[in-house]
Amino acid sequence: MDILVSTDWLEGELGKPDLRIVDASLFLPGVPRDPGAEFEAVHIPGAAFLDLPSLADAEDPRPGMLPTDDFMTERCRRLGIDADSRIVVYDNSPTHSAARGWWMMRLYGVGKGAAILDGGLPKWLAEGRPTESGMPPPRPGNAVAKRAVGQVRTKEDLVANLESQAEQVLDARGAARFAGEEKEPRPGMASGHIPGSRNIPSSIFYHADNSMKRGEDLRRLFLDAGTDFDRPIITSCGSGVTAAILLAGLELLGKTDVTLYDGSWSEWGLDPATPKATGPAA
Template sequence: MYSISSGVFYGVCSCFRNLASASSQLSCAFGSPNCFSPKGGLTINRLHANLTVSATQTQFSRNTSSCRRPTLARASIGQVVLVANFSTGIPNNMSIPNEVDPVVSSEWLHSHLSNPNVKVIDASWYMPGDNRNPFEEYKSCHVPGALFFDVDGVVDPTTSLPHMLPNETAFAAAVSALGIQNSDTVVVYDGKGIFSAARVWWMFRTFGHKDIFVLDGGLPDWRAKGYNVESSTSLDLLSKISKASEVVKKTYKGEQVGASSFRAVYQPDLVWSLEQVQANINDANRVLVDARSKARFEGTVPEPRKGIRGGHVPGSKCVPFNEVLRDGKTLLEKEVLRSKFEDAGVPLLSPIVASCGTGVTACILALALHRLGKNDVAVYDGSWTEWGGLSETPVATHSG
């Protein structure tokens, strides 16, 4: 039996990191959401002042052929009396993953899939050469209850550049149409493993939502673990998905789209523009890291998009996105990631901006760097499609 000694608590959350050890430490994250481990550890449920605190340790189901609710083992922790007279405003079954690691496992998602405050998004998007239709694939096979996020639909329609970041109002309208709120924990995945899901993870963070995570290994890992998938989509879900893209267009036309359930707060430090990249060539305030292949970076192969020059932004470094992934599906461990960046000449103590072809795989680098504790990595949204498509921007190649 473990107990919390009585006393005055001014914090909101108390969490145990190791319930199985008699020497477990009590730590507090004042004002933070419910504490718990995304690996299936401990959840501290908290409600209002004068409450009983209980610990819930998730035991993952050994039967991976179903997506049923996981078995829970409960241990009484004792009673905590709070003298403050307030409510946390957080649902007592809500669990927020570890803020440091930006990915969660299929086991974690499986054990939390029934939580109404956990929303799952299929953000699959493919290169034109893949000849794959992400929405059709979603309709025929997706994680139970998952929504579909259209990477080419929730965009800025005023630019010819592909899938550029929309404004605050449009993003909030689209996310609200999907039924997602600021209080939700969002898990995003794609059909490759880790690819376009990282882009949507970055979009949510750019608009102020921190409780956003990528499913490590994506749908391939989910299916490999034997978890259930849905092969049909309800009319309600289809309506939400369709409305999400429609409201984006309406907001740019100045039309009314109704009240938003999601409040977007733009984080400008996470997005870089053409002008900022141009100024950085001389100022060198940040290290620009390119996620394209080394051959494209060096300009020895043609760009896949017509009219785009080969090469790279002068002074930038190259870390191909596939090098931070294992078999293109799961994120590498911290020390291996650290070596990848250091070997490429990227000083991890310096501020970093990620770039790629169209702003998608740059977000994979941002995801990898987030795992290393760098949560302030910006993405050059226009990336090489914008830079290489202009005649006046300087271009470097392998020969300098």
Template sequence: MAATEGGAGAGSLPAGRSRAVPPAPAPPPRAASPRRRHFVCVCVCARLAAGGAPSRPRPSEMAPQVLSRALVTAKWLSEAVQAGRVGPSLRILDASWYPPQERNARQEFKERHIPGASFFDIEECRDQSSPYDFMLPSESHFADYVGRLGVSNDTHVVVYDGDQLGTFYAPRAWWMFRVFGHKEVSVLNGGFKNWVKEGHPVTAEVSQPAPAVFKARLNTVLLKTFEEMIHNVGSLRFQVVDSRPEGRFRGTELDQGLESGHIPGAVNIPFHSFLTESGHEKSIEEIQEIFREKKVDLSKPLAATCRKGVTACHIALAAYLCGKRDVAIYDGSWSEWFHRAPPRYKVSELKRNKA
């Protein structure tokens, strides 16, 4: 039986752009100005980073169960769901994706998901003309797709996935909304795995959100192209962090069929470094220490890469929690770099050992 509501997308880009809540949960404040919202978020993050929780927050401020605008807890979301707040002002999206031979994300969603959630199909919401996996779609494609999921520019979007690590693809969906100009987007901390483990409700009921109008505007600050990455090899205008496993970064193991290695000057921080054993995001202090150990300066420009622009978004999310909002993602990542960069720009220990 389908749940229905009463209630289409716009934008353009040339083709080829190759929050314990009191009694009932309240959404993140919406009436505040952008400057006020930024101030509240920074203050909360700063207090958390200092080892304490926000002291007696006013109702208009962010509730403790919303760790920052980038993360919400299962408790907060569960209360929102049970209070019947899922609708035009709050949408929940399951952004799961798995290799077809391992799991079927859409089928698993049909069998059980968070009540009121819709399935965000990353296979559909991408540039399907690109030879590389999961490249960003055009503004109009993204706007139309999320509009059909009931997301408007005024919607608070919460994304999650069902990966056993806790979170895998959700940060990619989080970043996609941000790169297309949407600020009210959060990742469910701990993912569906911990949602179920904590005993929160699930359903097989299909949600049919009323279509909404979403206007997308690409924020190029959050995106790096192949040409920009090539130029940076010589100019070193920004730092580069690669989120793949160490063996693939070093070039000692195959990267899903590709010869592995990395971009010259890149630093390796495997994305799972930011996750606890339970699958939750590590504390701000722990995240900051990870960046410090790798000599990554969060006060300077930073771009993240991986194999296909997915786990790189974990770098952007981790940095965001530390207050750095402008980490760019190299969308093509190693998939594109391997095919387009000259041999001298592919660093591999395996090749050096053979030489």
């Protein structure tokens, strides 16, 4: 499947036996919304609730770090995902968290393909498409998750990159957070950004109807931030969620030498030993 699928396409595919739809809504700390309750109130017919906030390594003190293969396998099987499933991920969140769910499905090699619903639930509802309510019971699947190597960057990788500058770092947080002018949503976290990184706020990737920009409009967002398409890229953000939006956008433009820093600022900003920069990108 393509990275993005349309609401028209998805409505036409509803009920197909190999289709699995998952809601990957997630909200930033302090936002008074409950993704599980919202899913139960209204969701796309046949969808299952991914519970993205809990799909993380519970043994890791850093927030939202990638889960083990076994945990990812267990969660995907409970969602009814099989080895031959086509997976469509959507959200109802201003963070556009479906991109994180899509990236994880692909990273762990789950199913035979994953895509993001372009426009998510907001566009689906605005178009008057069918919905249902309630929390569906678990249904067994046979998917096996195995994380691919070389696709995730660590703090140590980013520290080494400060010296080598082998890879560009693109930060998806808002401009005020990147510059250190706005307090971070997690307590005890420093403000600012990784030295040498550039800022492309993920919110500017979307049209008013919640669909993602494409083609030259999308490319211009990267070029205006000083992105060199001839060099490899690491995407980052607050906790590895909106960084996946940048990664998806780059792949839409045909750039595949892109990795994601899973710890992102939640790790870097909490470590007193890591260097921090403030102000706009140098």
